Amino acid sequence: MKGHTRRRGKTWAFVIDIGTDPATGRRRQKWVSGFERERDAAKAMRDYIARIERGEVVAEANETVASYLRDQWLPSRRSKVKESTWAGYQDAVEGRIIPAIGALPLRKVTPKHIAKLYDDLLIAGSRDTRRGRGLAPKTVRNTGLVLKKALGDAVRLGLLARNPTEHVEMPRVERKEMKTWTTAQARQFIGFIRGDRLEALWILMLTSGMRRGELIGLKWADVDLDAGRLAVRRARVAVGYKVVWSSPKTMKSARVIALDVATCDVLQAHRAGQGDEMALVGDAYHDEDLVFAKPDGSPLHPDYVSQRFGRLVKKAGLPIIRLHDTRHTAATLLLEAGIPVKVVSERFGHSTTSITADLYQHVAPHMQEEAANKLGAMLLGEPEPEAEDS
Numbered sequence: 001m002k003g004h005t006r007r008r009g010k011t012w013a014f015v016i017d018i019g020t021d022p023a024t025g026r027r028r029q030k031w032v033s034g035f036e037r038e039r040d041a042a043k044a045m046r047d048y049i050a051r052i053e054r055g056e057v058v059a060e061a062n063e064t065v066a067s068y069l070r071d072q073w074l075p076s077r078r079s080k081v082k083e084s085t086w087a088g089y090q091d092a093v094e095g096r097i098i099p100a101i102g103a104l105p106l107r108k109v110t111p112k113h114i115a116k117l118y119d120d121l122l123i124a125g126s127r128d129t130r131r132g133r134g135l136a137p138k139t140v141r142n143t144g145l146v147l148k149k150a151l152g153d154a155v156r157l158g159l160l161a162r163n164p165t166e167h168v169e170m171p172r173v174e175r176k177e178m179k180t181w182t183t184a185q186a187r188q189f190i191g192f193i194r195g196d197r198l199e200a201l202w203i204l205m206l207t208s209g210m211r212r213g214e215l216i217g218l219k220w221a222d223v224d225l226d227a228g229r230l231a232v233r234r235a236r237v238a239v240g241y242k243v244v245w246s247s248p249k250t251m252k253s254a255r256v257i258a259l260d261v262a263t264c265d266v267l268q269a270h271r272a273g274q275g276d277e278m279a280l281v282g283d284a285y286h287d288e289d290l291v292f293a294k295p296d297g298s299p300l301h302p303d304y305v306s307q308r309f310g311r312l313v314k315k316a317g318l319p320i321i322r323l324h325d326t327r328h329t330a331a332t333l334l335l336e337a338g339i340p341v342k343v344v345s346e347r348f349g350h351s352t353t354s355i356t357a358d359l360y361q362h363v364a365p366h367m368q369e370e371a372a373n374k375l376g377a378m379l380l381g382e383p384e385p386e387a388e389d390s
Helices: 038-053 065-078 083-101 111-123 137-156 183-192 199-208 212-216 261-284 302-316 325-336 341-348 353-359 361-380
Strands: 003-008 011-020 027-035 229-232 235-239 242-246 255-258
Touching (some): 003 038, 027 038, 065 137, 083 111, 083 235, 083 242, 199 212, 199 261, 199 302, 199 325, 235 302
Antiparallel strands (some): 003 011, 229 255
8 A cells, every 4th residue: 555745735645545446447545634744744644554454444434334345444454364365355345245335334334234235136136247147145145254354343443333244144055965976987087087188187186185276386396206295385276367376275274195106106207298398398498396287387277277177077978077076076985985084184174174074974874874883793793703822
């Protein structure tokens, strides 16, 4: 955030650039005047910018929802969250919240306004929705979570006495049936993609359960094929029309994953093929140490990986699943094989084991039956004969 001082009549003022008005494309500025000396205006400007960046917003009597969210809350969050998270905040604020309640005075927002916002989004959608179609309950719920966070910060900073979102029920999101492959189907896919340039990516995706961004952000420095392990340290994610480097999704997502011998062999062959590409391209090769890259070494786009996966699945004649569903497939197969939930949770980088158990509860009946049968056999079945002393 930048600003400068300026003389206005007999006093000094400061002006701060606070972004662009999305409706007009014009630059928006914040003016504060009435200082006797320029150095007083400069000091007040520095203090004002620092307070906004720390989230210590400045209350004004005529503060609207739009001015609070655009000028103070969004700028205060930018340095505190990942770029992809901030882009999600901005999308919700500019595309769905401000068009509906942006003109309201911040202090006069009521639960009734919030409830109407949710209903309107579910029925008619946002300004970006074509033909007036309503938004998915999950999208509306995520919008509500952003608004709840923003107004909660306003309460904490003394701009509101209470958070009106706390008294409004958010849309319920129904759990969709998880689509996964069986062991036979996963093996069929692996057999089909043998020889594909990204064969190693598809195989590592299934054997490790890594996320798309983690795979295309993986570097050879993170891989130890001799020890049979790799470290997830970063990801490449799409933010709007840009692809950026990002930290792993959660603290637990930064993890070490053990690799089986066959996967290590596939990666070793992939590395040799990558060396051939590097020699062919020569000085034009963009060496970023990426395990999976374009033939010239430049990074893969996340959307390209998903689209290519979709085409391969269709050609293989397999049930259509999303690329992310291969992660669900790997977790389901491990749990069905009897691998403890805690081990699967750590391998997949879930923040808690309860997330793993909740995501894959469809496996629970099978595991419960197996547990019952094992315990029943131990206690009620015929005891195994003891070994005779020699």
